Each structure stands twice: as C-alpha cells, then as structure tokens.
Amino acid sequence: MAKAIEQYSFKEIEKHNDSKSTWIVINNDVYDVTQFLKEHPGGEEVLLEQAGKEATETFEDVGHSSDAREMMEKFKIGTLVAAERKADLPKKSDADWKEPSDASSSDSSLKSWILPVALGLIATAVYRLYFMS
Ligand code: HEM
Known part of the structure; x- marks a missing residue:
C-alpha cells in the first residue's frame, strides 16, 4: 500500500523557522531537520538560516555528497503543494540545442564519420579475437 504523502504550503512551512522546529524545502520536498541540527x-547555523524556506540553491551550491542525499531521505516529511512547486529539473532550453547553422553543419558532418569508423575498428577487433582464440 502506498504511503500517503503529506503536502505542505509555505504558509505552514515558514512557521517552522527556528531551532524548536526546523523545516527546509529542497527540490520541492519538505524536510524536518530539527533533530539533525x-x-x-x-x-x-546554515540550516537555521534556511529554516522555513526554500533551500535548494544553497544545498546544491555546497555540492552535497550522495551520502548526504541518502541521509536527507530520513528527514523528509512531505512535499510542497502542487501550486507552489517549481519545475523539478532545470529544463534544457531550446537554445542549448540550436547551434549557429553554418559552423555546426560542417562540424556534425565530421562527427558523423567517427561512429562508423569506431564501429568498424571494434568489429575488426572482435573478429580477430574470435579467430585467435
Ligand atoms: C536534510 C538536509 C541536509 C543534509 C542531510 C545535509 C548533510 C550534510 C552532510 C552529510 C555534509 C558533509 C559533507 C557531505 O557529505 O556532502 C554536509 C555539509 C555541509 N552542508 Fe549540509 N545537509 C543538508 C542541508 C544543508 C543546507 C540546506 C545547507 C545550506 C546552506 C547546507 C550546508 C552545508 C555546508 C556549508 C556543509 C559543509 C561543507 C564543507 O565543510 O565542506 N546543508 N551536509
């Protein structure tokens, strides 16, 4: 049976902004870090500074380890209400994919040779290994 996920709004979250009750929001999830302070x-101090607030950016800026990310699951108490959620992942904007047309066409035609050549080399290596064993 799926566990019900509590949803909170900032109206509620911002009340938990001191060391008696410390909630922070990271990636649309709400964490109660009172016991973790x-x-x-x-x-x-850094947690108290973010208490009752959205702390995704500061959390990411620190470059927390995967251990830290696992650890935080224990403190998760719910998620933000849908209306206050931000897009989970920064979306790749179209601009990232459109390159200046002239430069990229010669560039990509060069790249298109690399894959077939690499596959050819791999096939040759596999073929030779097969007959040598
Ligand atoms: C539930 C939330 C959090 C957990 C479980 C957590 C956990 C950890 C852990 C395990 C470390 C040790 C280094 C590492 O493993 O990455 C760490 C370091 C640190 N964290 Fe957090 N953290 C949380 C939230 C935050 C937030 C919101 C901030 C915001 C400012 C913050 C700021 C820092 C700083 C400044 C360090 C020290 C980095 C260093 O000395 O190199 N953390 N945290």
Whole structure:
C-alpha cells in the first residue's frame, strides 16, 4: 500500500523557522531537520538560516555528497503543494540545442564519420579475437 504523502504550503512551512522546529524545502520536498541540527557537518547555523524556506540553491551550491542525499531521505516529511512547486529539473532550453547553422553543419558532418569508423575498428577487433582464440 502506498504511503500517503503529506503536502505542505509555505504558509505552514515558514512557521517552522527556528531551532524548536526546523523545516527546509529542497527540490520541492519538505524536510524536518530539527533533530539533525546538531549533527549537520555543515553546522546548525546554515540550516537555521534556511529554516522555513526554500533551500535548494544553497544545498546544491555546497555540492552535497550522495551520502548526504541518502541521509536527507530520513528527514523528509512531505512535499510542497502542487501550486507552489517549481519545475523539478532545470529544463534544457531550446537554445542549448540550436547551434549557429553554418559552423555546426560542417562540424556534425565530421562527427558523423567517427561512429562508423569506431564501429568498424571494434568489429575488426572482435573478429580477430574470435579467430585467435
Ligand atoms: C536534510 C538536509 C541536509 C543534509 C542531510 C545535509 C548533510 C550534510 C552532510 C552529510 C555534509 C558533509 C559533507 C557531505 O557529505 O556532502 C554536509 C555539509 C555541509 N552542508 Fe549540509 N545537509 C543538508 C542541508 C544543508 C543546507 C540546506 C545547507 C545550506 C546552506 C547546507 C550546508 C552545508 C555546508 C556549508 C556543509 C559543509 C561543507 C564543507 O565543510 O565542506 N546543508 N551536509
């Protein structure tokens, strides 16, 4: 049976902004880090500064390890209400894919040779290994 996910709005979240009750929002999820304040390797001040607020950017800026990301699951108490959620992942804007047309066409025709040649080399290597064994 799926566990019901609590949804919170900032109206509620922002009340939990001190060391008695410390909630922070990271990637649209709500974390209660009250018990973690003293244990946080980055110190309790930084968490208290973000208490009751959206802290995704500061959290990501620190470059937290995957251990830290696993650890935070324990403190998750819910998610933001749909109306207050931000897009989960930064979307690749179209601009990233459109390159200046002239430069990219010669560039990509050069690249289009690399794959067939690489496949040819791999096939040759596999063929030779097969007959040598
Ligand atoms: C539930 C949320 C959080 C968890 C579980 C967590 C966990 C950790 C852990 C395990 C570390 C040690 C280094 C690492 O493994 O990456 C760390 C370091 C740190 N964290 Fe957090 N953290 C959380 C939220 C935050 C937030 C919101 C900030 C915002 C400012 C922050 C700022 C820092 C800083 C400044 C360090 C020290 C980095 C260093 O000394 O190199 N953390 N955190």
